[in-house]
């Protein structure tokens with residue numbers, strides 16, 4: 145079977161999480177990583193994940209089946225402009241950038257270029273990224289198979305429309321940061337009672353892991369919340385306090401702010 149070749153343009157945090165996930169699966173895929181200028185970083189990734197690296201991705205484009213843009217949204221115009229004359233016509237160009245859907249890629253690449261938008265999260269590192277994605281109009285069924293092979297190596301996924309990927313970017317791409325922020329806040333609350341920071345961390349992280357396992361098993365957060373919340377009991381007082389502080393709407397506002405910024409970052413008005 146032909147070994148496919150994937151070229152990463154951008155080798156930062158999201159690229160590394162994807163790499164880490166991918167190499168845990170026997171994908172029979174050649175992986176080349178590149179970034180803007182940081183050779184030290186490329187060598188670190190090369191050694192850690194046994195992948196290849198190049199200091200000038202332009203030399204690798206013609207050999208790649210899939211080109212994965214993992215650079216900031218603001219760098220897409222430069223990268224796409226450089227990419228344009230180098231494409232052979234049979235490659236899949238995909239991005240993980242917030243705000244940059246397949247229609248944006250299509251409008252800046254030669255007519256008929258196959259494109260896809262993947263919105264993963266950093267849990268790709270442990271093959272648990274809940275990823276969402278959307279295809280452009282020229283992707284072949286063979287390219288879909290390759291794409292799905294890559295995506296399934298980093299966790300569960302869901303195909304959505306381009307508009308829905310915009311709307312769900314906060315929920316799957318960014319919300320891990322909201323959850324980590326929640327953990328930090330609870331650690332702070334725990335430590336305020338005088339236990340050590342290490343103890344606070346253990347208590348909170350293990351509680352979150354246990355709760356995530358319960359969600360995984362029962363898949364009904366409201367029911368699980370009721371099981372914890374004894375009528376007239378202690379938890380009810382805590383939930384009431386969160387409700388007084390407008391917890392749900394605070395989170396909804398965070399989702400809206402995130403999506404708004406993502407859209408702004410990827411808006412062709414600001415990019416091209």
Ligand SMILES: NC(=O)C1=CN([C@@H]2O[C@H](COP(=O)(O)OP(=O)(O)OC[C@H]3O[C@@H](n4cnc5c(N)ncnc54)[C@H](O)[C@@H]3O)[C@@H](O)[C@H]2O)C=CC1
Nearest residue numbers: 154155156157158179180214215216217219240241242317
């Ligand atoms: N960090 C995350 O959790 C997620 C990030 N993303 C997307 O992933 C992309 C990268 O984000 P991070 O990894 O967080 O950023 P980062 O700052 O850690 O990495 C950016 C990488 O792009 C490279 N780069 C910058 N300009 C370049 C250019 N002109 N040519 C080649 N490489 C270039 C940098 O050298 C670096 O390796 C962004 O588009 C972001 O929207 C998507 C989902 C989640």
Ligand SMILES: O=C(O)[C@@H]1CCC=N1
Nearest residue numbers: 241242313317318406
């Ligand atoms: O913060 C960001 O812009 C990226 C997009 C989704 C998660 N991280």
